[in-house]
Amino acid sequence: MSIENFSIIESTLREGEQFVNAFFTSEQKVTIARMLDDFGVEYLELTTPCASAQSEKDCAAIARLGLRLKVLTHTRCTLSDVRRAVETGVQGVDVVIGTSSYLRNFSHGKSIDAIIDQAQEVFAYLRQQQVEMRFSTEDSLRSDPQDLYRVYAAVDHMGYHRVGIADTVGIGTPRQIYDLVAGLRQQVRADIEFHGHNDTGCAIANSFAALEAGATHVDTSVLGIGERNGITPLGGLVARLYAVSPALVEKYNLPMLLELDRYVASLVGVDIPFNNYITGFAAFTHKAGIHAKAVLNNPATYEVLRPEDFGLTRYIHIAHRLTGWNAIRYRADQLGLDLPDQAIREITDQVKQLSDHRPLNLDDVDGLLYAANHAASHAFQPQPSLK
Numbered sequence: 001m002s003i004e005n006f007s008i009i010e011s012t013l014r015e016g017e018q019f020v021n022a023f024f025t026s027e028q029k030v031t032i033a034r035m036l037d038d039f040g041v042e043y044l045e046l047t048t049p050c051a052s053a054q055s056e057k058d059c060a061a062i063a064r065l066g067l068r069l070k071v072l073t074h075t076r077c078t079l080s081d082v083r084r085a086v087e088t089g090v091q092g093v094d095v096v097i098g099t100s101s102y103l104r105n106f107s108h109g110k111s112i113d114a115i116i117d118q119a120q121e122v123f124a125y126l127r128q129q130q131v132e133m134r135f136s137t138e139d140s141l142r143s144d145p146q147d148l149y150r151v152y153a154a155v156d157h158m159g160y161h162r163v164g165i166a167d168t169v170g171i172g173t174p175r176q177i178y179d180l181v182a183g184l185r186q187q188v189r190a191d192i193e194f195h196g197h198n199d200t201g202c203a204i205a206n207s208f209a210a211l212e213a214g215a216t217h218v219d220t221s222v223l224g225i226g227e228r229n230g231i232t233p234l235g236g237l238v239a240r241l242y243a244v245s246p247a248l249v250e251k252y253n254l255p256m257l258l259e260l261d262r263y264v265a266s267l268v269g270v271d272i273p274f275n276n277y278i279t280g281f282a283a284f285t286h287k288a289g290i291h292a293k294a295v296l297n298n299p300a301t302y303e304v305l306r307p308e309d310f311g312l313t314r315y316i317h318i319a320h321r322l323t324g325w326n327a328i329r330y331r332a333d334q335l336g337l338d339l340p341d342q343a344i345r346e347i348t349d350q351v352k353q354l355s356d357h358r359p360l361n362l363d364d365v366d367g368l369l370y371a372a373n374h375a376a377s378h379a380f381q382p383q384p385s386l387k
């Protein structure tokens with residue numbers, strides 16, 4: 001199935017708050033909310049108002065900001081929790097309850113029938129409110145598929161707008177997620193949301209598989225922050241979708257990704273990882289001579305993401321033993337030095353020799369280029385007597 005319409009539910013202010021280093025002040029939450037609104041995500045998910053008095057006030061304050069996106073809060077599937085959620089003025093409530101045997105036995109202790117009854121009770125209240133209603137099963141991937149389908153069929157029948165699949169422990173594979181979502185797509189009218197943890201590195205691929213199978217909503221957080229090592233990162237999902245077709249993500253303000261990643265990284269006291277999608281410092285650097293040559297001719301040879309579309313630039317690293325003479329020629333051109341091929345080739349050899357002994361930097365290469373230029377301009381100075 002081709003991906004056409006999907007929405008991002010940005011959960012930095014809910015799942016992201018569960019990241020070990022996360023402590024957001026009310027002002028910081030508002031800043032994040034506004035930035036995500038400017039970026040263009042369709043939904044913001046906030047920590048339950050039942051968590052603390054401040055959480056409750058922040059829900060109400062963010063719901064009142066008048067953002068374009070829809071503000072949701074996340075709660076347990078109980079009447080008292082959803083009442084408090086609705087009273088904050090949010091536009092939607094995401095309820096969740098565990099369906100795996102782990103959670104049924106070691107967390108809330110309820111049977112599948114009791115879970116369905118609870119979903120019904122909560123629904124009976126929510127349907128009277130002007131809010132979007134989502135029902136999700138925590139630890140869906142380790143739940144008995146029969147149980148899952150029974151619960152989803154029941155809540156779909158009740159009239160929940162959206163059902164959620166949560167890979168709470170990051171155990172799912174893209175194929176499993178695809179099959180689960182595709183199966184569910186046949187059974188329910190409701191929209192389908194996917195929430196994937198990244199314990200085994202599949203969060204982005206799983207989210208993408210969910211979309212391919214017909215999911216309509218995907219949860220993300222900035223940098224992927226969340227419980228343990230987190231969930232699908234916003235930038236990573238965007239990169240994945242962009243590589244399929246830039247049109248899929250043209251609705252977002254892509255150059256804001258760097259600012260978002262930087263801001264959230266600074267708040268939670270981490271660096272943006274070097275290998276981060278789009279915003280990691282190495283994301284658009286090219287090194288090997290063969291790569292550099294081709295990228296200089298046509299960047300698409302080794303880039304599926306155009307840095308310019310994200311407000312970024314590529315960098316060609318030339319000061320190392322893997323360099324090639326095309327890259328050195330490019331640098332000479334950048335410096336406005338008109339050196340013959342022979343000189344460029346000699347300098348390339350010198351760079352390789354030197355870098356076998358110590359790490360080089362761009363100044364080293366520039367020094368060699370300027371020296372050669374100097375020598376050339378003196379050596380080839382025509383002598384009056386030869387004229």
Ligand code: HCA
Pocket residue numbers: 015018074094095096136137138139164165166167168169195197227
């Ligand atoms: C958690 C809950 C949750 C909920 C996901 C959802 C998960 O364990 O903290 O509401 O769909 O991963 O199951 O984040």
Ligand code: CU
Pocket residue numbers: 015168195197226227231
């Ligand atoms: Cu989660």
